[in-house]
Amino acid sequence: MKLKITNGHIITPFRYIRNGTLLVEDGVILGIHEGNVDFPDAEIIDAGGNYIAPGFIDLHIHGGGGHDFMDGTAHAFLRIAETHAKYGTTAMVPTTLTSEKEDLLQTLDNYEEANATNLKGAQFLGMHLEGPYFALSQRGAQDPRYIRNPDPKEYEEVLAYSSSITRWSAAPELPGAIDFGKRLKQKGILAAVAHTDAIYEEVLEAYENGYTLATHLYSAMSGVTRKNAFRYAGTIESAFLLDMDVEIIADGVHMPAPLLKLIYKIKGPDRIALITDAMRAAGMPEGESTLGSLKNGLKVIVEDGVAKLPDRTSFAGSVSTTDRLVRNMVQMADVSLLDSVRMMTATPARIMGVDHKKGTLVAGKDADIVIFDSDINIQKTIVRGRIIYDKQF
Numbered sequence: 001m002k003l004k005i006t007n008g009h010i011i012t013p014f015r016y017i018r019n020g021t022l023l024v025e026d027g028v029i030l031g032i033h034e035g036n037v038d039f040p041d042a043e044i045i046d047a048g049g050n051y052i053a054p055g056f057i058d059l060h061i062h063g064g065g066g067h068d069f070m071d072g073t074a075h076a077f078l079r080i081a082e083t084h085a086k087y088g089t090t091a092m093v094p095t096t097l098t099s100e101k102e103d104l105l106q107t108l109d110n111y112e113e114a115n116a117t118n119l120k121g122a123q124f125l126g127m128h129l130e131g132p133y134f135a136l137s138q139r140g141a142q143d144p145r146y147i148r149n150p151d152p153k154e155y156e157e158v159l160a161y162s163s164s165i166t167r168w169s170a171a172p173e174l175p176g177a178i179d180f181g182k183r184l185k186q187k188g189i190l191a192a193v194a195h196t197d198a199i200y201e202e203v204l205e206a207y208e209n210g211y212t213l214a215t216h217l218y219s220a221m222s223g224v225t226r227k228n229a230f231r232y233a234g235t236i237e238s239a240f241l242l243d244m245d246v247e248i249i250a251d252g253v254h255m256p257a258p259l260l261k262l263i264y265k266i267k268g269p270d271r272i273a274l275i276t277d278a279m280r281a282a283g284m285p286e287g288e289s290t291l292g293s294l295k296n297g298l299k300v301i302v303e304d305g306v307a308k309l310p311d312r313t314s315f316a317g318s319v320s321t322t323d324r325l326v327r328n329m330v331q332m333a334d335v336s337l338l339d340s341v342r343m344m345t346a347t348p349a350r351i352m353g354v355d356h357k358k359g360t361l362v363a364g365k366d367a368d369i370v371i372f373d374s375d376i377n378i379q380k381t382i383v384r385g386r387i388i389y390d391k392q393f
Contacts (some may be wrong), residue, residue, distance in 0.1 A: 001026045003385055004039040008047025011054070011341050013360045022052055025365040027384035031363050045387075047371050050379055051337075054345040054361050055090025056322035059167075059197035059247055059352060060216065060275035062095050062283035062291075064321075065081065068295040069094045072106055077114030081121025083283045084276075084388045087321035088378045089122040090368040091358060093166060095277075097292045098131035098139075098146035101154060108162040111279030113232035115164070125352055126166025129158075130215070133170040133177065134195035140220040141291055141309060142195060143298060145248075150176040152183075156228065159187060166352065169194035169215045170251055172206030185210030195220040196235050203238035213351060214239040217246040217276055219254055219315075235349060238384060240266050245351050247273040251320035252328045253306040260333035269339040273348040274325040279307055292315045327376040 003024035010020040010032055021037050023030040049338030062068055067076035077094060084092060096107055108127060115124045131142055133150045150170065159165065167190035168176055184191040193206060194215030199222065203211075214235065222234030231306070239246050246267055248255055254277075255263075263272060276282065281289040281302045289307060290297040300307045300316040307316040322344055329340035349359025357366050367385040372378050381389035 001385060002035065002039060002042035003045065003367070003382075004042040005045045005047055005052055005369065005371070006036055008050055008052040010052045010361060011338065013346060013362070016338070020052070022361065022369070024385045027367055027386070028361050029176050029361060029367050032361060045371075045380065048379075050371050050373050052361070053370050053372065054359055055370050055381065055383065056088045056326070056344045057125070057348040057352070057359060058084065058089050058122075058276050058322055059348045060095050060096065060130075061092050061278050062317060063280035064278050066280055066284055068280040068293060068297070069110075069292070070097055070099065070103065070107055070293065070297070072103070072110065072293060073112045074117070076112035077110055077124070078118055078121060081114075081118055081124070082388075083121075084210055084278070084321060085121045085381045085383070086283070086378065087144040087323045088370040088372065088381055090324045090370065090381060090383045091123045091125050091354075093125045093128045094131050095128040098134065098142045099292075100101055100146060101158070103293065104129070104158065105161055108164060110235045111164050112162070119386075120240040123383055125354060127162070127164050129165060129168045130194065131169065133174055133180065135171040135173065138195045138220045138222070140173070140314055141298060141300070143292065143296075147245070149174045149268070152176065152179070154178060155183070159183070165189055167192060167213070171196035171198065171287070173198040173202040178205060178209050181206055181210035186319050192236060193221070197222045198235050198238070199225065200233035200238045200241070203235055204242065207242050207244060212244060214244055214246040216254070216275065217248050218259060219249060230313040243271075245271050245273065245347075247275045249277045249318050249320065250274050250325040250328045250333075251276070251318045252304065252324075252332055253304065254315060254318060257332040260329065264329075264333055264335055264339075269335075269342045270347055272290060272343045273351055274322070274327065274329065274343045276320045276322060280319055281307055282319045282321055289323050323372065323376045323378050
């Protein structure tokens with residue numbers, strides 16, 4: 001189980017190693033070297049002068065390849081993981097939508113089954129529950145039938161049901177949301193503010209009680225508002241002011257170039273995680289699709305590189321892939337390749353608490369690697385030293 005990747009520009013946390021060589025043994029990075037080095041009995045990959053980077057980590061994803069994590073099958077999980085591996089994703093956090101509790105528990109069961117057999121796609125880093133504790137006024141494409149306030153009886157049952165939950169997004173201004181955040185922090189689960197009308201004072205209290213991430217910044221959250229003629233900073237401004245991590249859908253549609261540049265200028269690459277927020281139509285032709293499960297999901301239209309509600313009043317999730325996110329940050333936001341890759345690798349790894357083994361090309365870490373050309377077209381995707389996607393085949 002030895003692998004030698006040579007003749008490529010290696011992207012380390014702080015620099016490029018031109019014409020470098022990366023050595024892998026038993027799924028772990030053994031070393032990184034300038035030039036070519038001997039590594040007897042290793043399988044050799046010639047990177048062809050392309051870039052060798054850490055595998056992309058997607059913190060927020062709902063589906064792809066015609067499948068959704070809420071479809072009620074382990075098969076859907078596996079097909080989504082395989083689809084996004086073609087675009088450079090080596091690890092992901094499968095994400096739910098607002099739903100009945102029974103459907104949520106079924107999805108958690110499906111995760112466990114799929115995680116035990118996932119050998120051909122991106123690895124799973126635990127489940128992200130997006131909702132159902134949201135502000136109805138900021139629901140976006142989330143189904144309003146299932147939106148409700150935090151209920152300790154309900155969320156305690158869910159937390160006891162599965163140990164695979166690694167993050168949970170909620171609106172912090174709702175009754176009971178602060179206690180909910182405290183409980184998540186006790187359990188070691190990342191709490192994130194999302195689909196919220198919170199003002200600064202409410203976000204600050206939430207931040208002090210466990211909510212350290214802003215879910216898809218600018219999407220389904222409050223900005224500056226006025227009440228009785230007085231202005232109040234909203235969730236967006238709060239995320240800028242506080243030492244809070246943010247995730248952004250850098251598909252070029254949810255976030256146009258000026259906003260990408262603004263967020264990068266204020267937060268910097270160490271506080272920004274790029275996410276796809278991809279629904280089932282990612283990697284599929286444009287046309288009609290479904291957001292959420294096939295059983296009770298919402299009908300949507302995919303056009304202009306994004307999913308929309310049928311009346312076109314709101315976006316209904318992205319159809320982006322991780323390679324597109326990195327490409328957009330470089331080409332649209334004028335961000336360096338080094339920082340763009342960091343926001344797709346090292347920063348999400350740190351946010352999810354897996355930076356001790358993922359997110360950077362460092363000896364001793366998992367051999368999660370992606371090889372791409374100067375236009376961020378993926379050539380090979382490698383997970384734990386195994387080639388799971390090769391453009392040549």
